[in-house]
Amino acid sequence: MTLEKLTPSRHSPSRRRYDDACGTAHALDLIGERWALLVMRELMLGPKRFSEIRADLPGISANTLTQRLEGLEATGLVVRRRLPPPASAQVYELTQWGYEAEPIIQTMGRWATRSPAHDPTMPLSATSLMMSFRTMGDPARMAGFCARIGFSIGEETFLVRISSRGVDVERAPIAGAEVVFAGAATAIAGAVYGGVPVAELEEEGALEVKGDRTLAERFTALFPLPPKAGAHP
């Protein structure tokens, strides 16, 4: 058997690409692999470390995360950076072009909330919750609403500013916020998307609201979910 199978070791003549000039197909070549888009989602609010990403992506294996980060770095969507000496840790950060993928994440997220199978009680990362505020805010309900809302989730804090210009979200200290939600992302999602009364969550100890309680109630009503899709041809 001198004739070994040469083809299999052919290092991927076309590493499973769609050979298609269509932009959508090319996008799938770039970010269509499993987990890729969710890794990018986790970086949308700023750089993160390997283990932070991993912790916020329940179910991804270290192995797969390594591969995705390598791939995204190779295509120019992510850069690996080393923090200055005091905390010389390595972080991953989106490039300019990487950040420009946010509309993809938003469009997909908005569309999927119409799914009858969507279950908003599942685990949720702090980043996805914050991103959802950018995506799901209803302009009509936000008209005339102007507030600074703080969120304290685990070790992180986020500041959400709502104004006539829309929703602005950043990972930042919550100083100056008129009201602060403190608790797990899932609990906050329950109040905003699940229709669970804030008071009830507080009784359960799942959520703590500090500051203007009325403002908190009004905030939770700004993000209506669209009607579920039926099987209409």
Next chain:
Amino acid sequence: MTLEKLTPSRHSPSRRRYDDACGTAHALDLIGERWALLVMRELMLGPKRFSEIRADLPGISANTLTQRLEGLEATGLVVRRRLPPPASAQVYELTQWGYEAEPIIQTMGRWATRSPAHDPTMPLSATSLMMSFRTMGDPARMAGFCARIGFSIGEETFLVRISSRGVDVERAPIAGAEVVFAGAATAIAGAVYGGVPVAELEEEGALEVKGDRTLAERFTALFPLPPKAGAHP
């Protein structure tokens, strides 16, 4: 060995889902499998038969296409319909909710054209070319432009109407078009996106333009590609 491996037949305790309440993750559960979104793209301009889809998706296997169509049907994005007796063929059609996925396809397509690796000379289906007109039309350049452009690609014809309300595309007879492009989708893409002069394509026999030639030239200039992304952090 009475102990057979029971786990493999375990009908997917969690058939590789992201257990994540985030809408984006759920969207990936619905349409994140390989080929799924491209199958939907091919149906965006109306119902198609199995073999039409297959022919327009170079590289998909019959097996995989069957699986994707079954999956999309199960989730309520596609319905299978039988045409009335004269041509009693089976076709696949998007549901209302399926059609609502078009912004996802557009957003991804627009984003990916910034990729340095994007190669617009690859094969392209007629549907993706038509969809790209909806996506890539530049409002500034279309201002005051009003025309009906016909396309004859293989067996199919498409009618594109450009007006102050934007770009409208449908699979329809080309009667009433002021100008008609006849040729392969790749050739037309060369004229519109590749900057190849129409006259040159005609000399090669790759394209035929019938009607208002000046209008044809103006049309090809309506769809500018965005600048390529650099690796800017």
Next chain:
DNA sequence: CGGCATCCGGGAAGATACTG
């Protein structure tokens, strides 16, 4: 011919354990 069932090979994803 259109669509589906089945088998097979390769490779991606997942789980676990281990190392600098």
Next chain:
DNA sequence: CAGTATCTTCCCGGATGCCG
């Protein structure tokens, strides 16, 4: 903490064959 090594599972793609 930040990954690597290894093994298993299972998805994808190709080929073939059945059946309407």
